[in-house]
Amino acid sequence: MPPAPDAAQREAARTLEVTKRMRHAEEAILARAPEHDLQPSLDRIQAVMELLGDPQRTFPVIHLTGTNGKTSTTRIIESLLRELGLKTGRFTSPHLHTMRERIAFSGQPISAERFLDAYEEVLPFVEMVDARSVADGGPPMTYFEVLVAVAYAAFADAPVDVAIVEVGLGGSWDATNVADGTVAVVTPIALDHQHFLGDDVESIATEKSGIVKPDAVAVVGVQEPEVAQILAERAHQVGARIAFEGNDFGLLTREVAVGGQQLSVRGLGGDYEELVLPLHGAHQAHNAALAIAAVEAFLGGGEQRLDPEVVRAGLAAAASPGRLEIVRRSPTVIVDAAHNPAGALALRTALEDSFTFARVIGVLAILKDKDATEMLEILEPVLDHVVVSRTTSPRAMRPDELGELATDIFGEERVTVVADLPDALDLAAGMADEGGLGGGVLATGSVTTAAEVRMLLGTTEV
Template identity: 35%
Template structure:
């Protein structure tokens, strides 16, 4: 990466790899909430984001799945759809998609070269150097506003909402999936504080769809919507679901909305939480139908939901032995994974491999999972800020005693060796699960499915 940065410092980037490395080389500038640098970047290009219709999606968990449902249905309905999400699972270009296809490498290179002099000029001002996520977000806007011209852009927040750089846009609808215990070192140390940050994406008069559950968080979102005079559609009040069938790889439900009831709807993503995520997407589409005359045929809705995929979330990537991956990197995600393992999956023994970053609430996350496992393999993701396997093992040992559960503990810092151990333990009737940070999930997925390394990153 250093060589690429040196070769490009004076001028034009020559290859996709140089462009990617130049953007990722901005990671050391950190996460600096605020919109000043982003506004400067967009002003240099005539505020291109104002020409696009965004569906802005925030929340602690479920953002990616909701984005996947929305993208799949809108494409099925015949609309051009841009999608911007993070982190990526396999390749940097995954983050910028048009109609489900990654940005071409040559387009990314060209747009990065257009951005580069403006990024470097801002870096010389009192605002300081734009971050990796700011440059990536600017790149997404340029791609959609000057190359592809989609009808809708499904636009996922990076972190929080109010000061997240994606909040430079004024959307046609805002979505807040849920509120949980994640990034509390940045967003605030209470659920109400986190909710206030997420609710910062609510814009005056723009309708809001949410599945926020906790009363204290729901009150914060409702107050923000009221202050902005935005119509609020909350799961459990204005819309909901009735489960019909559920099995591994497929579940059906009835959608009960303010405007109409639709049944049956089928999704292939597993877990009860995915029914709620799908309902949030359907309500968002219903709002677009009511407010903006979106043409939404029921058959397109059904087929779009059924074919939606979101890699790395309760995804089966091997059948023999059976291997499930799930990026449950916070307590709410772990609770959701545990519920799915109890309710959806059948197995004789459960063998689980976990690797985490150092800045997460691992004790509360593991508390949900450990009572279910027969074997726990702790490892380390190949990524900066990885939590040492021994430290994660210490938490697991303390919880094993506290919870009174019984499992074999294996400590293997090398994730590839840990994966071999995991799979060697998994008999014909057993289930192997890899969970934790999405950076570990990305590597395991690429290794098992493609026998390659992932480009993984935020």
């Protein structure tokens, strides 16, 4: 008889089996309609949740929407709550490297085993709802809807003390909105995804205001007056309290520091001094103020001051991969997931504010459904030269097309078109190094751009 497998062999076999099952699950989920191809409705996700026994109602939720800053604010809130000793679940999108990043427990991506347990729990009900929807002439559930179902089932099974949940798109009909947040956080609202959300900020704000639920506390970042009015009206309609940055809470001071910035913040329940945030840019400072107010609202209705030492530790531990993230030195390479004009403006401001490169070479790859022209115009003053390329995303704009737009804005001498991103990155790094002038590389244009450059440079931790 052959010898019985030892413990190491058994573990290797188990790991291989889990890897295979995870690959099959990912392939099945990816075969569904992608996030940008959807029919606005909560009917399908609500049906699955009801069949599962509404797991999203078994834990409290802090729910976030807005146009930019959602993921960073979500992660800062999570860091603060973890420092307070709570078991957290986090749901964000899109991911950088693996869909498991979207679902996190206590700051770490869900394990393959835990993901599979939740996926296999929800799959029969997803298939039932798919069949019913198709029979009625509707679509099966989307990629995003399935991941929301998996996340809520996993959070309930853990269980978590609180889930911090970022919407995927919009608010009212976003699949995450089957949960009712006790705190609704609204980061600054600007134009994006107009084909789904509307062609003006009022329409977009109306859609996003749908996450503000009865008896909740709405914590709102700096907004245009018309947006603030819409959010205030929504809070009044549903009987929610609302707190605005700049009125009820906000930044008191901010100074650029080594590796980030130092802040003092007026929260809803008190002031917090000498806070170190290891993230770059004024927009991240505002995200931190929003996060502190959200945690105050969650724990004491905004009426109690948090332990200042806990706040200091929570902010000091905050991270936001792919957001003004330095992923290499000599030359310095920064990746940023800016994918719309508002994000590009925050990026430009932060670059001017926090970095002192002798010259900056941009590596730009933008999706074809984005306002590339306005993004290029915003970034032009801070980029000495741009290397235009594309990512592997099927939504990526062709390099020659993006190059033409860039040439109109930067001039022919400041634009180079390189078809493949690895070659574009190598060329940009060489240009930044020329003459030993302390140059840097900025890779941006989409979440996919940030993710692929991170991976090319050997960074995959999140």
